[in-house]
Amino acid sequence: MVFLVFFSALLGACKTSKDNNDDTTLLALLLAQTATAPCSTRCHIYLTSSSRSGFIGSGGIVGADASCNGDTDRVRGKTYKAMISIPGVREALGNPTGTMTYTDWVFKANTFYSNSTDTLNTTGATTTSNRIFRDSNTTMQMNFALGTNGTRFWTGMTITGGNLANDVNCTNWTSSNVGVSGVTGVVGASTTTLVETTTDTCNIAKKIVCVEQ
Numbered sequence: 554m555v556f557l558v559f560f561s562a563l564l565g566a567c568k569t570s571k572d573n574n575d576d577t578t579l580l581a582l583l584l585a586q587t588a589t590a591p592c593s594t595r596c597h598i599y600l601t602s603s604s605r606s607g608f609i610g611s612g613g614i615v616g617a618d619a620s621c622n623g624d625t626d627r628v629r630g631k632t633y634k635a636m637i638s639i640p641g642v643r644e645a646l647g648n649p650t651g652t653m654t655y656t657d658w659v660f661k662a663n664t665f666y667s668n669s670t671d672t673l674n675t676t677g678a679t680t681t682s683n684r685i686f687r688d689s690n691t692t693m694q695m696n697f698a699l700g701t702n703g704t705r706f707w708t709g710m711t712i713t714g715g716n717l718a719n720d721v722n723c724t725n726w727t728s729s730n731v732g733v734s735g736v737t738g739v740v741g742a743s744t745t746t747l748v749e750t751t752t753d754t755c756n757i758a759k760k761i762v763c764v765e766q
Contacts (some may be wrong), residue, residue, distance in 0.1 A: 607723025607755025621763035693748035723755035
């Protein structure tokens with residue numbers, strides 16, 4: 554009986570997704586139904602396999618999170634959020650070594666993040682008590698390459714006067730207009746800088762950093 558109810562709900566979700574031509578939303582729904590418990594001291598982080606313009610998925614935080622939960626490089630059964638910022642919606646603000654405020658922030662405090670699911674693999678980075686990275690004393694830098702050297706990804710965040718802050722974000726990730734910009738991060742040869750000041754026009758596709766919850 555329970556199976557029939559679930560199957561009927563699944564069919565309804567499939568029909569809705571087909572009607573709306575939104576397969577990404579359906580994938581996110583299926584993952585939410587089968588997700589494991591939240592990660593604790595060790596979590597998965599990855600860079601999406603495909604790139605997207607500044608209009609991410611169906612747009613905004615919802616579209617970005619659905620893109621993470623439907624990407625082919627995700628680990629099935631886990632739930633992810635996109636590391637992008639929208640003022641008042643998803644952000645981490647303030648002094649990296651002082652007081653910070655958070656809204657729907659994607660990282661936990663004092664937690665090890667790795668793009669490998671092998672628990673014996675020590676490649677990764679650990680957040681501070683302020684729920685950010687400070688590898689080599691560089692704010693929001695991880696000491697391993699999350700992807701190919703030189704790969705850029707959307708963030709919408711910057712560092713101003715030493716503090717984490719919001720910056721341009723392709724009109725809250727709803728624009729692919731060449732006249733609009735968004736801030737990016739970058740993968741290095743042996744590091745990943747999650748927050749910097751480089752911007753690009755929103756018509757140029759970029760990847761997204763996805764963080765296990």
